[in-house]
Amino acid sequence: MSPELRRRETISGYLFLLPSLVFFLGFVVIPMVMCIITSFTDATMNSNQPDVFIGLANYKELWQDPIFLKALRNTIIIVVVSVPVVCIFSLWVASAIFNMKEGPLSFFRVVFYLPVVTGSVAVTVVWKWMYSNYTGIINYVLKNGGIIDKNINWLGDPKYALACIIIILLTTSVGQPIVLYVSALGNVDNSLVEAAEVDGANNTQVFWKIKWAQIMPTTLYILVITTINSFQCFALIQLLTSGGPNHATDTIMYYIYYTAFTRFRFGYGNAMGVVLAIFIAILSAVQFRLAKEK
């Protein structure tokens, strides 16, 4: 290829890249940089009030803010509960259905994937009704089944509210991992499985020694995306509880939104965003490292 032709190829290549690059720069890179910069200011987005550089004051305030600490605790609970449950449950379901015939396999994939493709607002409205203190089906069933004698205010009682959020999160989170695991288990090299079975390995040994190793990349991907999704739990909180009752369901993502768009403390909200990003990055790095060692 002549240098001229190579140059023209390169230019046209970059031109094709440019539209998505513009979007990436405009909606990811620049906001990210602005977020970091404003986290060191008292930005309120009020055009009549210039942003003042305040150094690390926002970051220091975070660790003295009881609501942030509560939101951090709630977020960690959500991550610690939902990530293993999603991974184990989806692996269990996938193991049970991956070698089924096409019809039943498609049926189960649709059943578990449906909450993923259903709009989060619709899902939330249905759950809100199910949990309702006044007209909810859960109270109706439990009361008529003699399990409770008085309606429970599932979303209005700090004892239950976070658990209720986690349950909804689980139902909307397992669909994609199940589909991924079904695909990964279907791609496991059968000759290895057969060889192990010939050598006398039982089902448990085959699973842990052969299949588990081969689906590890999928597991790693699922771990990372589930962790990130759990850290970023926002819509459910916004639509169901607004962080209440008494901050029992506040998450960092919701508190960022609340701080920035209700209290107009954009600088402080961005400082939380930076801390959240660091948490996610560290956790993802640890997960990658552990999986690599495995």
Add this chain to the structure above:
Amino acid sequence: MKKKLALLLALVMIIALAVPVTASADATEISLWTYPIGKWGDEATIKTFTDAFEAETGIKVKVELLAYGGDGDNKINAAIAAGQAPDMVMEGPERLAVQWGLQGHMVDLSDMLDATDLEEINPSTLAAFTIADGTLTGYPLCMNAHCMAINVDAFKRAGADQYVDLETRTWTTEGFIEAVKALNAAGNDTVAAVFCNGQGGDQGTRALVNNLYSGLFIDEARTGYQWNSEENVKALQTLYDLDGVNFDASIAGGDEMKLFRQGILNMAFCWNISGHKNTDDGNEVGKTLTGDEVAFMNFPTDDGNVALCGGIWGFGIFDNGDADRIEASKQFIKYVCDSDKTAEAVVASSFFPARTAAEGNDLTGIFADDEDMNVYNATIMPNLGDYYTITNGFADVRTLWWNMLQEIGAGADIAEATANYTAQADATLG
């Protein structure tokens, strides 16, 4: 050839991305963003005004509907931050004066008022829209007093109707407590809810607590919040101890109104004449979905002196620096708030006029045939209390109020919780 075509397409995409999307700078098209204030939240109703205005002046008004409860505020705040604020917004002094006005975003509308206007317009509505530097941030259209409601038939079935005076729409604190007990004893587990999921409808819970034992939300000089006063603590304790009344962090005012209309709750603390006439849930005016009769009521008091929270609504203009558009917006405001169209505009709001007459048209009798409006005007409107929602920092204070109710509902010590939140609220006074 293929490569040239591909290059051309790529260039077209880039150019399309590079072309800035700009709002029309033409003064013959202005924008109005409005919160759902009666039928001013209904596109078809607003269109009758904007179409008529366009036919008369040639100025087109582009309307965007906003929602209460965060989304509307977010849209406006994002628009302000981006330098894309609408020309006009319809809301109350809580936002026009205390939020955007104090931030310097609103145009001073005082030059729209002549001596006749000053005679006709209720002075308290003008005072509410006026901020410390004298800027009139909004031009008032309508006003209201927020009240509560009871399910009259449920009260009758429980024998609790003896505790309410449906002539004067008043009752005592003792009567309220007895009524709750009677309704609860009649098998109603959910007589009423002290809703506290968010700030929506919080004027109801504020008025309920403050009226029960004659407490205040803030002192008259606006120097200190009074949530931890003996009267308010006693009121909160009374409500907390009453079986059948739940501190419910899972619902806000709008949810409570729905549950009341569905016949599930026997009382609604978030109510007003607009809510009374609302049939969006498929109910008849003044009835629940179960066909029970609804009566609007003053909040119960121990001394007979009811103080209701009020609502004032009007139009403000964002200062976008374009004199022509500001002038066009003023024309629209004048057309709606001070012309022969004003009676229609007030009726659309479902509230009461903020002025006695507009350009020679008497507004005092615009609801002459409407019994509900007349009864409301005679029994509820006279009890309008201090318009404290224009206190500086009130947006933060509202959040503290429902957070405090959540904490109390979760079992916190009421004296401690009120003391803690009062201190935080006082800190917003500066």
